[in-house]
Amino acid sequence: MEDKFYYMLAPIENMTDSCFRTICHGVDMTFTEKVSLQALAKKNPFTMNKIKLFDDTPCMIQIIGQREPLLEKFLKDFKPSHGFQGFNLNLGCPNPEVVKAGLGCALMKRVSKVSRIVKTIKKYGHGVSIKMRLGMNQFEKDKKVYLNLIENVDADFFIVHARHGKETYTDRADWSVFSQCVQTGKNIIANGDIKTKEDVEKLKECKGVMIGRAAVENPLIFAELKSLEIPTREEIKAEYEKLLKERNAHSKYAKHIFKHIGKGVWRK
Numbered sequence: 001m002e003d004k005f006y007y008m009l010a011p012i013e014n015m016t017d018s019c020f021r022t023i024c025h026g027v028d029m030t031f032t033e034k035v036s037l038q039a040l041a042k043k044n045p046f047t048m049n050k051i052k053l054f055d056d057t058p059c060m061i062q063i064i065g066q067r068e069p070l071l072e073k074f075l076k077d078f079k080p081s082h083g084f085q086g087f088n089l090n091l092g093c094p095n096p097e098v099v100k101a102g103l104g105c106a107l108m109k110r111v112s113k114v115s116r117i118v119k120t121i122k123k124y125g126h127g128v129s130i131k132m133r134l135g136m137n138q139f140e141k142d143k144k145v146y147l148n149l150i151e152n153v154d155a156d157f158f159i160v161h162a163r164h165g166k167e168t169y170t171d172r173a174d175w176s177v178f179s180q181c182v183q184t185g186k187n188i189i190a191n192g193d194i195k196t197k198e199d200v201e202k203l204k205e206c207k208g209v210m211i212g213r214a215a216v217e218n219p220l221i222f223a224e225l226k227s228l229e230i231p232t233r234e235e236i237k238a239e240y241e242k243l244l245k246e247r248n249a250h251s252k253y254a255k256h257i258f259k260h261i262g263k264g265v266w267r268k
């Protein structure tokens, strides 16, 4: 990674498609919504469309899965394009069905498995990052499974969503864990409840911050946090609408962005 502090956009299903990622001016890294490894290996057209990159906005493709033969099958034919920066492994999804299938949060304890997946991706010459929670539950958090994973996996950076798998968004993210994570010497990106310059100041020991919900409300947040010149609200809305048309985006994306979480910059 470059010698700078990174500002990253979090993946948010049904919202952070390529159109949204492009209007996040000033962002240093973005991620596709999670896509299943099985679907990638089968070249499912819907999934291939989700990972299509249209411009140079830096982006990692987020994979949820664990079967190495499927990974090899997909990587053999994969051709990087535009802003592609590598792959991100989802070790954070706490959805009970996902966990039951041994994926997302459930993979956090399987350090050798995760390590092999990372090595396989690197063998093909691609970057790899990990997006994780603190464990599946309070017990795993207390056992510090997150530190064990960070210490023993050779990923380029680790995005730590500072909640365990049983916590919801009404529980505050526990930023006190970041110092221990940074002490491993690995590149740590802080995630969870980050909204303001003051928040970012408190997290400067990390390699960067990842912002999700606050960015969906205000995609100009990255430019604002970096004190860059920013487009007006009208300009950003017009740019977004133009991209939705040009890229033939599914209507659910605009619907969610404008209505579901439609606050901040989208408000009249």
Ligand SMILES: Cc1cc2nc3c(=O)[nH]c(=O)nc-3n(C[C@H](O)[C@H](O)[C@H](O)COP(=O)(O)O)c2cc1C
Pocket (backbone or CB within 6 Å): 010, 011, 012, 013, 033, 034, 062, 090, 092, 093, 131, 161, 191, 192, 193, 194, 210, 211, 212, 213, 214
């Ligand atoms: C509706 C919704 C969908 C999400 N989808 C994903 C996803 O596909 N992959 C992922 O790694 N995280 C996903 N997340 C988690 C976010 O990336 C992020 O870790 C979380 O929202 C905390 O960051 P924030 O407080 O800045 O929003 C999702 C979160 C929400 C609220």
